[in-house]
Amino acid sequence: GQSLEQPSEVTAVEGAIVQINCTYQTSGFYGLSWYQQHDGGAPTFLSYNALDGLEETGRFSSFLSRSDSYGYLLLQELQMKDSASYFCAVRDRDYGQNFVFGPGTRLSVLP
Amino acid sequence: EPEVTQTPSHQVTQMGQEVILRCVPISNHLYFYWYRQILGQKVEFLVSFYNNEISEKSEIFDDQFSVERPDGSNFTLKIRSTKLEDSAMYFCASSEEGSSNYGYTFGSGTRLTVV
Numbered sequence: 001g002q003s004l005e006q007p008s009e010v011t012a013v014e015g016a017i018v019q020i021n022c023t024y025q026t027s028g029f030y031g032l033s034w035y036q037q038h039d040g041g042a043p044t045f046l047s048y049n050a051l052d053g054l055e056e057t058g059r060f061s062s063f064l065s066r067s068d069s070y071g072y073l074l075l076q077e078l079q080m081k082d083s084a085s086y087f088c089a090v091r092d093r094d095y096g097q098n099f100v101f102g103p104g105t106r107l108s109v110l111p
Numbered sequence: 112e113p114e115v116t117q118t119p120s121h122q123v124t125q126m127g128q129e130v131i132l133r134c135v136p137i138s139n140h141l142y143f144y145w146y147r148q149i150l151g152q153k154v155e156f157l158v159s160f161y162n163n164e165i166s167e168k169s170e171i172f173d174d175q176f177s178v179e180r181p182d183g184s185n186f187t188l189k190i191r192s193t194k195l196e197d198s199a200m201y202f203c204a205s206s207e208e209g210s211s212n213y214g215y216t217f218g219s220g221t222r223l224t225v226v
Contacts, residue, residue, distance in 0.1 A: 033214055035154075042202060043154060045214025087154060096167025098144065099215070101154040 002026040002092055004102035011108045012078055020073045020086050020105045028093020032064050032071045037104070038084045046073070046086075075107070083109045113137040115218035117203050123224045124193055132188045132221045134203030143186045144204040144215060145178065147171070154202065160186065193225045 003025040012018040022032065031050035035043040049055055049064035049071060061074040075082055085106050089099040116135040124130050136143050145157040158168040160178055177189045186205075190197055200222050204215040 035214070037154075042217035042219050043215075044217070048214055089154075095156055095169065096159060098156050098159050098167055100156060101146075103153045 002090060002094065002100045004088060004090060004100065006086075006088055006102045006105045008103070009106045009108070011110060013110050014078055014080060016078050017074065017076050018078060018107065020075075020088075020107070022071045022073075022088030022102055024069050024071075024088070024090050024102075026069075026090050026092045026094070026100070029066065029069075030091040030093065030097055032062075033089045033091065033099060034060075034062050034073045035087045035089060035101070036084050037087065043087060043101075078109050080109050080111065083107060113216070115203055115205055115216050117201075117218035117221050119221060120219065121222045121224070123226060126195060126225055127192050130190050130193055130223065132190075132201050132203075132223070134186045134188070134218055135184050136186055136203065136205035137207075137216055138184070140205035140207050140216070142166075142206045142208065143178075143180070144206075145188045146202045146204060146217075147199040148202065148220075149199045157188075190223075193223075195225050198223060198225045 005023045033048045034046040037043045047062035049062050054063045059076045064071040085104045087104045088102040092100050118133045143160040146154050148154045156169050158172045159166045175191045179187050200220045202220045203218045206215045
């Protein structure tokens, strides 16, 4: 089976940097993805890491350590519009390489 | 920008009734998926579909569920006899290929309420 853990809530102020961690346990790991979901909206793809290291896309970066079964999403220069839920998702052999989502982290950005 | 379209946006149905949720994936995508999200909870995988057949399904996707691609554009999820616990947001998604460098594109979802 699979198990993913994320903090349930994170709060930060505009302009700050926030890191959302994700730890996972899975028998057939292929890669880790991050999705953003605003209230009432669809999940939106942010990043995918298959190899160890840091991937940067604008203000967002994603990191993976396969040996530690750990990854994080780093959001820099936070803006109010970044307030949303963030889900890590593991691509898992046991699900035919489809994604299994974590419980999500609700990020609140304060002025 | 291409998008995945889902209809209806909201559906209310009585317990025991059949519902069909409809999706139009992005036209050049080959892989299609259904996920669901019970209010306030995580997104759960239901089924993946490729080359006109189910490629993988979760334990949630029991005999009450079926998927179909009736023509070249639509992708449907049918729940044969709805239960109260089927109430959730149902998301359709598609991807260009099986690899994940570009992730899945999700539709805006259908909110299903079973009463």
